[in-house]
Amino acid sequence: MMRRCFREDNNKTVHRMFKTVRLLLPALIPSWNFFDIIAPSPRVQFALLDSEHEMPQEWREFRPRPDHVSILQMLGRLFWNAKWNESMYVVSCAERIMEQPTKHSEDEILGRIIGDLNEKLLNSLQESSAYLQFRLVIVERQGDDTHQDIVFYSRVQPILTAP
Amino acid sequence: MTLDDAIRLTEILLGFAFVQQSLEHLVANYAERLLFSARLLLAVLLIIGFQTVWTSALLLLLGLLMLLRFQGPYNGGADRMGLLILSCLCLVAIAPTQQWKEVAFGYLAVQLVLSYFISGWVKLVNKDWRNGRALRDVFQFSAYPVSESLRRWVAYPRLLLLMSWAVILFELLFPLALLSTIGLLIVLVVAAVFHFANACLFGLNRFFWIWIAAYPSILWFQQRFVIIALSH
Numbered sequence: 001m002m003r004r005c006f007r008e009d010n011n012k013t014v015h016r017m018f019k020t021v022r023l024l025l026p027a028l029i030p031s032w033n034f035f036d037i038i039a040p041s042p043r044v045q046f047a048l049l050d051s052e053h054e055m056p057q058e059w060r061e062f063r064p065r066p067d068h069v070s071i072l073q074m075l076g077r078l079f080w081n082a083k084w085n086e087s088m089y090v091v092s093c094a095e096r097i098m099e100q101p102t103k104h105s106e107d108e109i110l111g112r113i114i115g116d117l118n119e120k121l122l123n124s125l126q127e128s129s130a131y132l133q134f135r136l137v138i139v140e141r142q143g144d145d146t147h148q149d150i151v152f153y154s155r156v157q158p159i160l161t162a163p
Numbered sequence: 164m165t166l167d168d169a170i171r172l173t174e175i176l177l178g179f180a181f182v183q184q185s186l187e188h189l190v191a192n193y194a195e196r197l198l199f200s201a202r203l204l205l206a207v208l209l210i211i212g213f214q215t216v217w218t219s220a221l222l223l224l225l226g227l228l229m230l231l232r233f234q235g236p237y238n239g240g241a242d243r244m245g246l247l248i249l250s251c252l253c254l255v256a257i258a259p260t261q262q263w264k265e266v267a268f269g270y271l272a273v274q275l276v277l278s279y280f281i282s283g284w285v286k287l288v289n290k291d292w293r294n295g296r297a298l299r300d301v302f303q304f305s306a307y308p309v310s311e312s313l314r315r316w317v318a319y320p321r322l323l324l325l326m327s328w329a330v331i332l333f334e335l336l337f338p339l340a341l342l343s344t345i346g347l348l349i350v351l352v353v354a355a356v357f358h359f360a361n362a363c364l365f366g367l368n369r370f371f372w373i374w375i376a377a378y379p380s381i382l383w384f385q386q387r388f389v390i391i392a393l394s395h
Contacts, residue, residue, distance in 0.1 A: 023231070024246065037297070074362070078362050078368045079368070088239075111192070
């Protein structure tokens with residue numbers, strides 16, 4: 001029994017080491033193929049629900065971009081751009097889900113939406129809603145126009161218990 | 164620029180880039196705040212030059228923890244460049260001879276050149292980049308433009324075509340800057356302006372700071388190898 005536990009621990013350690021090397025390798029031997037192709041782009045939309053089994057009625061875009069950003073704001077963001085960088089991380093998580101859904105990426109997106117709700121950034125929406133669900137919509141070009149497709153629905157998450 | 168000077172300057176610039184990144188995370192959740200507070204402290208130690216070998220090693224270890232925490236880089240290429248610079252600094256520190264130190268730091272310079280050249284090459288071989296369609300796509304529907312008003316740039320295809328070729332040619336021809344001392348300085352200023360524009364238009368502020376942190380390596384590399392080779 002003890003030997004089996006020891007072997008499982010060893011396997012976990014080896015797995016974690018292998019995973020770390022796999023994550024580090026692209027930094028040590030980078031591919032540098034920035035913007036080589038412009039892939040379909042994910043958008044995160046969320047809905048607030050009163051109960052776990054309610055069907056979402058209204059989907060809202062998570063952190064829609066402003067209509068205009070002034071030059072002064074752009075200069076300021078050179079030093080402080082926390083929200084935008086977090087939004088870019090959410091896009092990365094969405095892209096990872098599109099490749100292969102993982103609980104980690106789903107949790108990260110749910111956590112960031114709940115974070116905004118708690119920060120009252122979305123307080124006009126929160127009201128009495130107790131649950132949250134998000135979906136991923138991909139935007140891609142077809143001819144000269146853009147086309148949207150829904151590719152993923154998250155689990156329904158209680159807002160009070162962040163993942 | 165001597166190897167020691169270039170390494171010290173890299174440490175300082177990297178430290179500032181990490182301070183900027185870490186501050187942005189101090190408004191995040193508790194676990195993230197904890198990780199980035201530690202990074203902030205180590206980055207300050209790196210700037211002031213306190214036990215830089217150990218500080219770099221700890222920063223690298225922290226970088227690995229962050230890779231595990233976020234299951235990959237938080238900020239894509241910027242995080243990867245940060246890890247690359249840190250890894251090279253750590254290799255320089257443990258290198259047994261001066262020659263191996265130069266190999267480790269030279270690797271960073273070579274990767275910096277490749278970061279521009281390969282980016283240019285992958286665009287050149289893509290028809291959509293050559294005809295300006297790819298950059299129109301970036302503005303039309305990608306996640307990057309920081310405002311809706313920037314999306315309206317898609318209405319200026321000729322401007323975007325011109326911008327596409329300017330980027331492709333600049334990135335592809337970047338290695339030629341190594342042939343001239345003044346040329347390299349000018350090209351690095353243009354490269355910094357390019358990253359500045361990306362920061363303004365697409366919010367990629369971290370790329371601006373972290374790529375500048377790698378510039379001392381190429382300045383040293385040029386003087387150490389290229390200029391000497393050319394003079395022979």
